[in-house]
Amino acid sequence: MKSASVHARIMGKGTEHGPFDGKLKRFVTSLILPIDRNRSGECRRCGACCKFLVECPFLRPARDDPNAYECRAYLIRPLQCRKYPRTKTEQIHQPCGYLFADPTESGEDLDR
Numbered sequence: 001m002k003s004a005s006v007h008a009r010i011m012g013k014g015t016e017h018g019p020f021d022g023k024l025k026r027f028v029t030s031l032i033l034p035i036d037r038n039r040s041g042e043c044r045r046c047g048a049c050c051k052f053l054v055e056c057p058f059l060r061p062a063r064d065d066p067n068a069y070e071c072r073a074y075l076i077r078p079l080q081c082r083k084y085p086r087t088k089t090e091q092i093h094q095p096c097g098y099l100f101a102d103p104t105e106s107g108e109d110l111d112r
Contacts (some may be wrong), residue, residue: 044097
């Protein structure tokens with residue numbers, strides 16, 4: 001039963017480690033799960049997701065815009081950075097340039 005407890009912690013249920021559980025969950029799920037196909041938009045380069053809890057050491061002010069940020073490791077950034085926000089429930093920073101359409105409004109087949 002220990003594996004069920006570990007799984008529950010990783011997936012964010014019954015966590016005991018506080019706010020870093022979300023970062024652990026995004027890391028693990030980014031390795032195996034795709035980006036929600038209802039996601040659209042693009043990054044606004046606000047840096048909010050890179051400053052959450054602990055500021056990413058690769059984040060720096062953008063050279064071309066004093067109100068924007070850029071990643072020094074952009075070409076080799078980890079999957080959790082490439083895919084964030086992977087789903088609407090992961091999107092904890094607002095405003096964000098990514099939007100998620102409601103699949104029930106589009107009439108899309110949810111079982112695909």
